[in-house]
Amino acid sequence: MKKVFMSIFLMASSSFAFAQGFQINLLGTKQTGMAHAGAALKTDASTLVFNPGSSVFLEGNQVYISGNAAIINNSFLREGASKTEYADNGIAPPFSAGVMFGPKEGKWKAGLAAYTPFGGQTDWGKSWSGQMALTSLELQAIYLQPTFSYKISDKLGIGAGFIINFGHVDLQRNLPVTGSAGGTGSAQLQGNGMGYGFNVGLYYQATDAFSLALTHRSTVKTTVDDGDAIFDVSTALSTSFPQPNTFKSTLNLPSTTTLGLGYKATDKLTLALDINYVHWSVYDTLSFDYKQNTPQLQDTKSPRNYKDSWAFRLGGQYGVTERLAVRGGVGYVLTPIKDGYVTPEIPDANRIILTLGLGYQITDKFSIDAAFMFEDLEKRTQTNIETGLQGTYKTYAYIPSLALGYKF
Secondary structure, three states: OHHHHHHHHHHHHHHHHHHHHOEOOOOOHHHHOOOOOOOOOOOOOOHHHHOOOOHHHOOOOEEEEEEEOEEEEEEEEEOOOOOOEEOOOOEEOOEEEEEEEOOOOOOEEEEEEEEEEEEEEEEOOOOOOOOOOOOEEEEEEEEEEEEEEEEOOOOEEEEEEEEEEEEEEEEEEEEEEEOOOOOEEEEEEEEEEEEEEEEEEEEEOOOOOEEEEEEEEOOEEEEEEEEEEEEEOOHHHOOOOOOOOEEEEEEEEOOEEEEEEEEEOOOOEEEEEEEEEEOHHHOOEEEEEEOOOEOOEOOEEEEOOOOOEEEEEEEEEEEOOOOEEEEEEEEEEOOOOOOOOOEOOEOOOOEEEEEEEEEEEOOOOEEEEEEEEEEEEOOEEEEOOOOOOEEEEEEEEEEEEEEEEEEO
16 A cells, blocks of 8 residues: 555656656747747747847837647667657647737837746556556646836837746556556546746847847746546545545746847848756755545655756847748757656756748738757666656657747
8 A cells, every 4th residue: 555655646746847847948939940049139029928128129019929839759768678668749739929019119018928838748658667657747837928128228128027827737647556447546636726927038239239138037836726636446445545636736837047149240140149047946845735635645745856957049040031031040958857856757858959940021011930949858867766767768859830920
């Protein structure tokens, strides 16, 4: 029975590690084409997210919507095994959208953005070798951000937005006990949560060629007050895991501080460098409070011990014609997950990012942008300190992106 309890506990503690260890950097297709750099550039209404301080410098009123199709290829080779196992993750659809308006030639602009900075989906199947650690996970974090941007001078702008997070999680795994129908038992945690934060930015046009940016998107403390804890176990164990049951938990989605540099090298070529510092150390412990406790189902507390990490992104845009632009970029991202804490939910590692993109101004008002991002995560051999799952993970990501823009 102790083994069963520990399995349930580890499932819960690792499930939200996915939320903390998997940050989605797909917040604008123009920027995606440049390795997700662009905090110091005046691109489109996606600046509401990238840097609210630069939004006020954009011409006219604008609306944009950006969609992505994230295809994540996870593989795992268990220690001592000869066959590599693959997750069937499907396609995750991160998005970003926004509308921005203000007086023509005015000193302010206001806007509203919606975007997905955290989330994803993983499905290893019900019969893989790590089924007692995880079978599937779906996570969503949707930020809604009303924003205001103000022009202090012709060179300096500031902006701020208030963040409301709507979160959802659904995790499933098998248990080393008999289920109600005679097969393997299972457990599922699902729930919705809300959290609040802010996004601030500073933009400075130092010279005609150089621009600088400093932004900070805060930690968002998200609370699940009434999540469902669902256990499929035999009748003999039903009193140990009462149904229905709920849980309460709070997690901190980490803040990100970005220093950006823009450089207009020629009339046609613009370069961008972004350095991100992600404050992952806020995720040091995760606790779960079950509404109904039994000797076998106690409230849990698990150390996660994430560390703060860096990301470096360099990109560029070249205007082929007045209407057509091509983009490219390269990035390197350091993992926040220490050895011993890697899980099947997010088998994270240091990664290299390569991107390509293009944009076309269809009319004076309509534009379309496309990009493709490739991520290559280092192979990582791990033994999880809580589950004991031992093996080698390897991950690739293939992410096409498409956006539409309109000025009015």
